[in-house]
Amino acid sequence: MDRLAVNDLEAVLAIARKGSFRAAAVDLGMSATALSHAIGKLEADLGVRLFNRTTRSVSLTEAGRVFVEQVGPTLQDMRSALEGVRAHRATPSGTIRINAAPFAARAIMSPLVVAFLRRYPDMTIDIVTEGRLIDVVADGFDLGVRVAGLVPSDMIAVPLGRxxxxxxxxxxxxxxxxxxxxxxxxxxxxxxxxxxxxxGGLFRWRFEKDGEIAQLDVRGPVILDEGSLARIAVRESIGIGFFLEQDILADIASGDLIRILDDWTPPSPGLCLYYPGRRNLSAGMKAFLALAREMAARERGPA
Incomplete structure (x- = not known):
């Protein structure tokens, strides 16, 4: 017990969070074999099994559930303490973990992430893209990036651009x-x-013009959950598609795709960074948020 390392505790939480040794290993930046060995050694030291393992699934034992419930908050307090110490560094360093929808990650990569890394070379940005909405705190992320309407109400939101x-x-x-x-x-x-x-639900196409709103459950032979696949289907003339404008502007400009109902698609709230309201933000987080606000204000232009 005396030799328990923070990395071991992080490993247990990652497996519980992901439900898979392989997915947790990717999250932790190590091999699944090394992670399995580390957990096996931890269980041997503790004298109890933390996980039930089968060839198809991994689940917490009762002892594992109690362990996660008690260790999770303690680790969060330790992270907050470390962030508080790092906040006093003159030059930001460390890692910022960001969860974003794929299109949102593309939107922030060049104007924000690249500029931040050039300004603060001691920082590391770890971006995980996925379509589903997650709890960024429970899954160990510092920030999320989503369209404004999907930001949880208990988070602090920073609008990004127009x-x-x-x-x-x-x-x-x-x-x-x-x-x-x-x-x-x-x-x-x-x-x-x-x-x-x-x-898991199907997206309803929303239109608005002169105060009139229409929401449609369209019909078609293909159901997809990734914008790039939908773009291929439309380019292949399978049907009509509904996209974020920025993702298909080049196709419209080249004539490969033709836009319709333009006057029925007014601007909607854009992307937001969001994060929990912690009292101690790291120097890196403060610098990243400051740059995000700076670039968003520049893009919006004079009021």
């Missing part, structure tokens, strides 16, 4: 065969590419 727009598009070949919808309800008579949300 509002975003959606765009409805189809290929020239599709419209040559089937014609163009003139108003949103016309889409119900067309083949559309449907998108599954992180919670």
């Amino acid at each position: 509002p975003q727009r959606y765009a409805v598009v189809g290929s020239p070949r599709y419209f040559a065969r089937h014609g163009k919808p003139r108003v949103p309800p016309d889409l119900l008579h067309h083949t559309c590419i449907r998108v599954r949300l992180p919670d």
